[in-house]
Amino acid sequence: MAVAAEHIRTLNKYERAILAALERWMKQYAWVPLDQIKQTTELSESEVNYRLSRLIRWGMVRFNPVPYDGYALVFGGYDTLALASLSKKGTISALGTMIGEGKESVVYEALGLGPVAIKFHRVGGRSFSSARLNRDYIPDVGHCPWLVASRKSAEREYEALSLLHPRVSVPLPIDQNRHTVVMALINGANLNRCALEAPGEVLDEILVQLGEAYRAGVIHSDLSEYNIMMEDDRVVIIDWPQWIGADHPNAAATLERDVGNIVTYFNRKYLLRRDQKDALRCVTG
Numbered sequence: 001m002a003v004a005a006e007h008i009r010t011l012n013k014y015e016r017a018i019l020a021a022l023e024r025w026m027k028q029y030a031w032v033p034l035d036q037i038k039q040t041t042e043l044s045e046s047e048v049n050y051r052l053s054r055l056i057r058w059g060m061v062r063f064n065p066v067p068y069d070g071y072a073l074v075f076g077g078y079d080t081l082a083l084a085s086l087s088k089k090g091t092i093s094a095l096g097t098m099i100g101e102g103k104e105s106v107v108y109e110a111l112g113l114g115p116v117a118i119k120f121h122r123v124g125g126r127s128f129s130s131a132r133l134n135r136d137y138i139p140d141v142g143h144c145p146w147l148v149a150s151r152k153s154a155e156r157e158y159e160a161l162s163l164l165h166p167r168v169s170v171p172l173p174i175d176q177n178r179h180t181v182v183m184a185l186i187n188g189a190n191l192n193r194c195a196l197e198a199p200g201e202v203l204d205e206i207l208v209q210l211g212e213a214y215r216a217g218v219i220h221s222d223l224s225e226y227n228i229m230m231e232d233d234r235v236v237i238i239d240w241p242q243w244i245g246a247d248h249p250n251a252a253a254t255l256e257r258d259v260g261n262i263v264t265y266f267n268r269k270y271l272l273r274r275d276q277k278d279a280l281r282c283v284t285g
């Protein structure tokens with residue numbers, strides 16, 4: 001689900017005001033009534049209808065006629081609001097191409113003070129269209145699960161990067177807005193796409209980084225060869241929204257799983273014979 005990037009530049013102030021009004025009212029409605037949008041934006045009904053039709057066409061808003069005419073923000077609209085805020089603050093001046101797409105996010109290259117990466121969290125996104133049909137999932141009154149969950153996920157990731165950088169080799173956190181995290185762009189490839197010349201040394205380095213994170217009170221929780229990047233010879237650990245604290249009741253089991261995933265990967269791909277228990281001992285010290 002890409003960002004509606006090409007339409008963001010053509011958005012006018014009425015359309016931005018409607019997106020902001022929808023964001024505000026989605027704390028109370030799953031589908032915001034037209035009257036509420038009219039009142040908040042102080043625009044005429046014909047203006048609101050025209051602007052809404054454009055936002056719907058651009059994939060920023062959805063319409064639902066039952067039991068009343070209601071409108072809801074979708075990821076495209078939320079992306080636009082975040083980008084507008086980040087560009088107003090000067091964090092980002094241009095959006096580049098998509099450089100990554102995971103289960104629960106899409107990552108773009110962007111221009112800030114230098115090249116940066118912007119990660120749009122998409123938690124609950126895939127289930128949103130079916131959730132639209134199954135009306136219990138998104139309550140008529142109350143919160144909006146995908147919006148809240150995606151924002152929380154971005155906030156959590158930013159928190160981890162802030163706790164860890166520069167002690168642990170993670171992308172430098174630059175800014176955070178709504179469901180997005182802006183961070184340093186890593187010029188490299190995911191570990192699963194690398195053919196390492198000195199795999200044993202890289203594995204050792206990963207264990208050192210995990211140990212530093214652990215002593216900083218953070219356990220990754222979703223560690224695999226897909227969430228480690230190689231920037232030249234440097235290991236960079238990415239994708240931190242699921243982290244837990246080292247004092248969490250599941251800390252020991254989670255750390256063991258993280259370390260196990262990595263050791264198993266290296267043993268299998270590079271035919272190493274590293275012992276998982278020894279590796280775990282390297283991390284916990």
Ligand SMILES: Nc1ncnc2c1ncn2[C@@H]1O[C@H](COP(=O)(O)OP(=O)(O)OP(=O)(O)O)[C@@H](O)[C@H]1O
Nearest residue numbers: 099100101102103104105107117171184185186239
């Ligand atoms: N700072 C960055 N610089 C360069 N590329 C990045 C950066 N952050 C992420 N990427 C690329 O985008 C991809 C997806 O990012 P990430 O792993 O953080 O999210 P995700 O995989 O969607 O999360 P999940 O594991 O929940 O599915 C990464 O595998 C990586 O290739």
Ligand SMILES: [Mg+2]
Nearest residue numbers: 102226227239
């Ligand atoms: Mg990932």
